[in-house]
Amino acid sequence: MPSDEGQDLIDLTREICAKELRPKVDEAERAAATGESFPTEVFRALGAAGLLSLPQPEEHGGYGQPYEVYLQVVEEIASAWMSVAVGVSVHSLTAYPVATFGTPEQQAALLPGMLSGDQLGAYCLSEPLAGSDIASMTTRATRDGDQYVIRGRKAWISHAGHADYYTTFARTSDDGGKGLSCLVVPADAEGLSFGAPERKMGLHCDTVREVMFDDVRVDAGRRIGDEGQGMAIALSALDAGRLGIAAAATGLAQGALDLAAGYATERRQFGRAIGEFQGLQFLLADMEAAVTSARATYLHAARLKDAGRAFSKEAAVAKLVATDAAMKVTTDAVQALGGAGYTQDFPAERFLREAKITQIFEGTNQIQRMVIGRHVLR
């Protein structure tokens, strides 16, 4: 159970969701499917309320909230607007390397901006030919005096073209996974350009594009951690980021369940509300069990993290369980709504499309199983 302060924070999130997110989500997601619109003003509102910088330490402008509370906020946002919840989680991911591996000087220089609520970050890890296999990336950062020159191409980058900085991983030596480094690239760096937005199945307001680095020069002082430490930083960030995705998937599933339960009490067939049929009740009961167990796994991992204990395996379990739950629950929500669930008049079909990506990004669920399996056999 969250503290009083945590509860106040969750209440604030609910209010902002009710007034700012829910009224806009349907229209915004529809508009973004064909155009390039991005909910900048929604992120500004969240930032002004403090919701873009909850888990980072207070001395740098964060709010020092435990992951247990931060993740419940992400879940709450996801139940209103999945793309925005993913955006909040991705933003946290982009600040994580500096907050965790940066020198005190780098933290003092970079974090106040990143955590001000006015900025949004992008996380540049994946490449067209290096997705699950990060260690095979080819984007290169070559040292030139007190600068690095970055050349290469990143793929699937959330917030690309809208972000204020790009937390980027690039190769500094040919040493496979041990040859990567992490650099924070400002959005106005010369040589940085973006592809057209990907035409996706859903999550339309999470604009995703390729990011091209054409001899982009970055001061060496913006390298986070040592040369060669990039892979370790990326994996550590993903452990935390996976919890954000697990929480978002749980919120999405909760939203779908609420929709289905509401519909089941109103829709009548055979002379009564369809929710009175045991066949449908069991469907709803299984959905509830899936949501509750998803929530339990991410909270468990969060508590371990908050206590400073190892949580990598539990984060992978949470990501796997919560995203599979989201897929199942959103599919069943469409079923509970019948034909209406298959139309765009109800958000059930959108929930289903949004659920699918959660099984893919921040490590596919096959990769989560690899992580879990490795821990089990250790």
Added chain:
Amino acid sequence: MNIVVCVKYVPDSQSERTFQESDNTVDREATDGLLSELDEYAVEEALKIVEARGGGEVTVLTVGPAAAADAIKKALQMGAHRGVHVQDDAIHGSDAVATSLVLAEAVKKATDGSPELVLTGMASTDGTMGVVPAMMAERLGLPQVTYASELTVGDGTVTIRRDGDTASETVEASLPALVSVTDQINEPRYPSFKGIMAAKKKPVDTWSLADLGLEASQVGLDAAWTTVVTFAQRPPRAQGQIVTDEGEGGAKLAEFLSAQKFL
């Protein structure tokens, strides 16, 4: 400039509201309460005035049961500086006349008898009488400037714009004054998480009737000039009228609208 903002704690208008069978007063236990949304505009306006002038304190004042502390908390989270909660079991069932008496006395006590500016909403979202501001102004001997959709504080004066059906009036009054504001005046801010944490450290005074020098007999159900005799749930809204367009749909719509006096 120091500003007192009167805020009412009301049942959430999104939930089912009902009356208690026992004394025909609003059942405040059955539903969640909150800061009356129309009063958020008054809080926001006060904060803007103080911020623009670079100084001064905003005091939020509520008269209500223990749970009404939530309304004060919300206003403090938005940025108000201190709270005053008048809470006394004897106040239960008070009518507008008695409520205005308690509020006026509390304003005096909170400002050592010399308020500079008192702001209120235009009406509560539950009682919606909209008379409390006028009654308070009378009791405090202040100019009452109501339904402000724009407010400017000048040198010893306040100027407001009041939008009517046919005209917009500009009204000026000398300070000190009492101003009620509409939902057109601004866009109330959300509390920030910083504001939430800061609110915990802000002072809130809780006063009883005795603290205000009032007697129980001056307020409450027995002192009320009006009573609610009976209540009934409004029947669900009847189905609307459907106009099928068979060539003269436009004319039929116009007919309907003029019959309802919309045209």
